[in-house]
Amino acid sequence: MPDITTLPSYPHEDDGVEAIPTHPLGVKPSGNALLASWTLRDAIGTFRVLPDELILSLLEELDSASLLCIGRTCKAFYAFTRAEEVWKALFIRSSVEDFTWRGTWRSTYLNLPPTKVPTIDCSHLYSDALYRPFNCAHISLDPYVTKIPLRNQIPRLADLSKDEFHSTWADRPFILTDPVKEWPVYKNWTVGTLLSRYGQGKFRAEAVDWPLRAYADYMADNADESPLYLFDRSFVSKMGLAVGQPDQTPNAAYWPPACFVEDFFSVLGDKRPDHQWLIVGPERSGSKFHKDPNATSAWNAVLRGPKYWIMFPSGEKRDPPPGVFVSDDQSEVTSPLSIAEWLLNFHAEARRTPGCMEGICGEGEILHVPSGWWHLVVNLEPSIAITQNFIPRAHLTAALDFLSNKADQVSGFQKDVVNPYQNFVDGMQAAYPDLLERAQHDLQKKAEGRKQKWDEIVHGKAGEAEPAVPEGGFSFGFGDDGSDVEVP
Incomplete structure (x- = not known):
C-alpha cells in the first residue's frame, strides 16, 4: 500500500465572504x-x-x-x-x-x-x-473550496502500480502527485506557449470553434456566470502530438500513468468513441455535475491552474447529489444553471451528505474519476488540463451493461459505428476472451437478480401466502394465472 501524502493548504479569507460589487447598470435583487x-x-x-x-x-x-x-x-x-x-x-x-x-x-x-x-x-x-x-x-469561491472536512478529503498518493490500482483503488477517487511531472507537456505548456504555436488554430469551446488566440482574449476578460469552456476532442491530431509510453513512442508529449494503462476500449481501434480532450478555461469555468460517458472511468491531469472537485458515488439505493435531479432512466440530468448557483444553494448540504468526496488537484497532479461517480469541477485559476476516459477490468461489466441496455444513451461513436455493443464484444472476444466471458457471466447474474427482484415485487417471495382479500375488496394483483404482466 502506497503512503498517502498530506493535503496541501490553500490560502483563504478568514473574514467572511468578499463583497459583491455593484451591478454595472445598478440593477438590484x-x-x-x-x-x-x-x-x-x-x-x-x-x-x-x-x-x-x-x-x-x-x-x-x-x-x-x-x-x-x-x-x-x-x-x-x-x-x-x-x-x-x-x-x-x-x-x-x-x-x-x-x-x-x-x-x-x-x-x-x-x-x-x-x-x-x-x-x-x-x-x-x-x-x-x-x-x-x-x-x-x-461570488468568492474560497469559502466553498477550503476547510474541507477530513472525512471528505480525496486521498492523495505519490503514485500507484497497476496491481495496486486494480486491487484497491479502481472504485475510489484519488489524486496522484508525481507521474504528470514527467510529461513534456507539463514542463512546456502555458497559455503563452500554446498561443505561440497554435494561436491561429481552431479549437472547440462548447458550441463554437474559435481560434485559440480569440479564446485566450476571452479567458483574460469576461464576466460570464458560466464561462465558455474549451473542451477539444481532436487536439492530438490538430497539434500533431505523439501520445504513448516514452519507451515505445518517440517524442511522446504525454502518456497515461502506469495504473491507468489498461483500457479495454482500445480493442475498438479507430472505432472507439471520443476519449481524450484538451481542456482550457478561465477561473470559475468548469463542469456541472455529470457522470462520464458509456460507464467509463477517467483521469484528469492538471498542467496549469488548480481545480476543485466534489464527487459522489452512485447506485440504485443512492440519491443523486443535492440539487441534482435525474429522470427515471438517468438519460436527463437537471441542476442549477451554473456552478456558482449550485455552490450558493447546495454546497453546504452536499458537504454533509454521506459519500461526499472533495479535493483540489494542483498543477502537475492527476485525479481519478471511477466509473459511475457524479462529479463537479471548477477552475480556481486559468487552467490547462488533459483528460482521458478508459475502461479498466473492474468496470468492464458496467461498460458492457451500459452499451447493451442503454443504447440510446451511448455517445461519442462515429456515425458509421451502428452497433457499439457488438463491436466491443467482438473486439474483446478477439483480444481478451477469458475476461469477456467472466464479465458476461457477471452481467447475466446481475440481470437475473433484477428479474428475481421484479418477480418478488409482483408475486411475493417464494413460500409466502397470498394475503386474504375480503369479498368485494381491492387486490393489487395481476390475475389468478400468475402470469407476468408488464406494468408501465
Missing part, C-alpha cells in the same frame, strides 16, 4: 422592490404581466437590430436587452467567424469598443433574473 416607492418595470406596459425569465427567453429569439430598437424604448428594456445570455445566444446562433473579443458578448457581436458602450442608470429596476447571473459571476 427583486426583494429590494418591497421598500421601493416605484420601479422602472412600470414603464414596460403590458409586458409587466410576464415573468422576467420569460421576457429574457423572448428576447433571445430576436435579431440584433430588434434588440437595439427595444432597448431604446425605456431603461427597463435597455437593461433586459443588455443581458449577456441574450447576446451569447445570438452570437452562437449567428456563427460569427471574424471577430475581436471585446469583453462582453454584446460588445463583441456589435464590435463596440468600451468607449462606445453607454452606462445608463437602471438602479430602480429590481430583477433576480438580471441580478443573479451578475452575483454568481462575482
Whole structure:
C-alpha cells in the first residue's frame, strides 16, 4: 500500500465572504422592490404581466437590430436587452467567424469598443433574473473550496502500480502527485506557449470553434456566470502530438500513468468513441455535475491552474447529489444553471451528505474519476488540463451493461459505428476472451437478480401466502394465472 501524502493548504479569507460589487447598470435583487416607492418595470406596459425569465427567453429569439430598437424604448428594456445570455445566444446562433473579443458578448457581436458602450442608470429596476447571473459571476469561491472536512478529503498518493490500482483503488477517487511531472507537456505548456504555436488554430469551446488566440482574449476578460469552456476532442491530431509510453513512442508529449494503462476500449481501434480532450478555461469555468460517458472511468491531469472537485458515488439505493435531479432512466440530468448557483444553494448540504468526496488537484497532479461517480469541477485559476476516459477490468461489466441496455444513451461513436455493443464484444472476444466471458457471466447474474427482484415485487417471495382479500375488496394483483404482466 502506497503512503498517502498530506493535503496541501490553500490560502483563504478568514473574514467572511468578499463583497459583491455593484451591478454595472445598478440593477438590484427583486426583494429590494418591497421598500421601493416605484420601479422602472412600470414603464414596460403590458409586458409587466410576464415573468422576467420569460421576457429574457423572448428576447433571445430576436435579431440584433430588434434588440437595439427595444432597448431604446425605456431603461427597463435597455437593461433586459443588455443581458449577456441574450447576446451569447445570438452570437452562437449567428456563427460569427471574424471577430475581436471585446469583453462582453454584446460588445463583441456589435464590435463596440468600451468607449462606445453607454452606462445608463437602471438602479430602480429590481430583477433576480438580471441580478443573479451578475452575483454568481462575482461570488468568492474560497469559502466553498477550503476547510474541507477530513472525512471528505480525496486521498492523495505519490503514485500507484497497476496491481495496486486494480486491487484497491479502481472504485475510489484519488489524486496522484508525481507521474504528470514527467510529461513534456507539463514542463512546456502555458497559455503563452500554446498561443505561440497554435494561436491561429481552431479549437472547440462548447458550441463554437474559435481560434485559440480569440479564446485566450476571452479567458483574460469576461464576466460570464458560466464561462465558455474549451473542451477539444481532436487536439492530438490538430497539434500533431505523439501520445504513448516514452519507451515505445518517440517524442511522446504525454502518456497515461502506469495504473491507468489498461483500457479495454482500445480493442475498438479507430472505432472507439471520443476519449481524450484538451481542456482550457478561465477561473470559475468548469463542469456541472455529470457522470462520464458509456460507464467509463477517467483521469484528469492538471498542467496549469488548480481545480476543485466534489464527487459522489452512485447506485440504485443512492440519491443523486443535492440539487441534482435525474429522470427515471438517468438519460436527463437537471441542476442549477451554473456552478456558482449550485455552490450558493447546495454546497453546504452536499458537504454533509454521506459519500461526499472533495479535493483540489494542483498543477502537475492527476485525479481519478471511477466509473459511475457524479462529479463537479471548477477552475480556481486559468487552467490547462488533459483528460482521458478508459475502461479498466473492474468496470468492464458496467461498460458492457451500459452499451447493451442503454443504447440510446451511448455517445461519442462515429456515425458509421451502428452497433457499439457488438463491436466491443467482438473486439474483446478477439483480444481478451477469458475476461469477456467472466464479465458476461457477471452481467447475466446481475440481470437475473433484477428479474428475481421484479418477480418478488409482483408475486411475493417464494413460500409466502397470498394475503386474504375480503369479498368485494381491492387486490393489487395481476390475475389468478400468475402470469407476468408488464406494468408501465
